[in-house]
Amino acid sequence: MLFLVAALLLLGVVMGSIAHAPLPVTLVAAVVIGVWLAVFAVRERNARRRHTSTN
Known part of the structure; x- marks a missing residue:
């Protein structure tokens, strides 16, 4: 949030x-x-995909 x-x-x-x-x-x-912003969005999307696929 601070970011x-x-x-x-x-x-x-x-x-x-x-x-x-x-x-x-x-x-x-x-x-x-x-x-x-595009790089940030891609990194966030990749992080969420990795996080949800391991659960």
Whole structure:
């Protein structure tokens, strides 16, 4: 839960900064965040599959 709060806080800071950043910087930041979220989702899905298959 604390990780989620920290991620949302970081997102708020980044969104505030993005308002003043040029478009290429904004797009790079969006891609980095998107890849990070995709990797997190895949890891969570794999962990849940392994956890449920062993029970």
